[in-house]
Amino acid sequence: MPHLTRDPVMAAGHLIVALQSVVSRSVDPLDTAVLSLCTIEGGTAPNQIAGRVTIRGTLRYHREAVKDTILDGIERTCAGHRDQLWRQGDARDGLGCGCGDQHAR
Incomplete structure (x- = not known):
């Protein structure tokens, strides 16, 4: 029943948009910071809802x-x-948030 299924791709899309505002709404404009979301991976078939998105x-x-x-x-x-x-x-089926960072100097 697809209408009852949780869709990680849809959730990831919403999350990506929301995360793009973290720097602009949290960091003083005189400080320097960049959050880049560069890859998204999920699903293997065009007719199936993905089980996981990274x-x-x-x-x-x-x-x-x-x-x-x-x-x-x-x-x-x-x-x-x-x-x-x-x-x-x-949390097992939901969104997890593991954070790694690259410190620019």
């Missing part, structure tokens, strides 16, 4: 305080989308 990217910044602010924003955004698009607390 989004990968980089985070670049100069100050540790900026890094902390952005990572907090990423975590809040992921949690909000998980709770909105999936049943709350169902």
Whole structure:
């Protein structure tokens, strides 16, 4: 029953759009930071809902305080989308948020 299925690709699309505002709405314009979401992988067939989606990217910044602010924003955004698009607390099937970063110097 496709209408009852959770769609990770749709959820990933919403999450990508939301994550693009984390830097612009959380970081002082005089600080430097870039969050790039560069790859999205999910599904193997055009007629099946993907079971999982992976989004990968980089985070670049100069100050540790900026890094902390952005990572907090990423975590809040992921949690909000998980709770909105999936049943709350169902982390196994929902959105996870693993954060890695690349520190620019």
